[in-house]
Amino acid sequence: MSESEFCVVCGATDRPLVDGVCAPCASDRTVLVTARRQGTVVMCPHCGAREIGGRWERSGSSRLLIAEDLTPFLEPHPEVGIRRARWEEMVVSANQREYRGHIHLVFRGVPRDVEIPLTVRTVSRSCPDCSRKSGRYYTAIVQLRGPEDGRPEKPPALRNRLERVWTNLLKEARPDWRKALSWTEALPEGWDCYFTETLAARAIAKLAKQRYGVPVKESASLFGRRHGQEVYRVTFCLRFPPGADSSASGRSGGATTATMEQ
């Protein structure tokens, strides 16, 4: 390149040229940066961690997408260096967000500001930590109890006979109801059986009513909000009189089966 050469676009003679064009003119005629057409951000809805390249990072960070989430979706021209990116949120829907990026970059030593639209898909997925914790997630409890009045039973004996009743009930329960049973807890007054599906818990309570003629007491309590919706937990209290475990023979009917044999 000799000093007499000039930019074929603007005529400038005091600038380095590439293919006869100075850097400012070349930057005007070059696509400096594009955005990946459909970027996806996978986020844990519980703790805000992001799944990046198969690994979970940044637990505890905001649900808002920031430059750290968005700037990696930029695909700059090979001769571009991105210096700064500021992202303006334009549209947010359940699983898609639209941004306008204000990108400050350098192309062959010439600074440029570029605006670029970006659309990202957001996917909610529980991270392994939160999945483990939410193993304790439930929506309904079936409480197995003895009668409210009458002779008090010793806890181990009470739990044993309630367990027999429960085992018989589960044998008759549909497989999907059994699958919704997450765990059980032993209590002095009986058992609490935790369900991840309220419909399954209700179905088993109804089955107990049919088989053993026991009343079902249902109550609900608001326990919080999950994904913006009010969530209720439902409790079904079943009181089995002594002898219910031995006298239930799979027959339905409303007649009480309590015989007080003990």
Ligand SMILES: [Zn+2]
């Ligand atoms: Zn020029």
Ligand SMILES: [Zn+2]
């Ligand atoms: Zn998480």
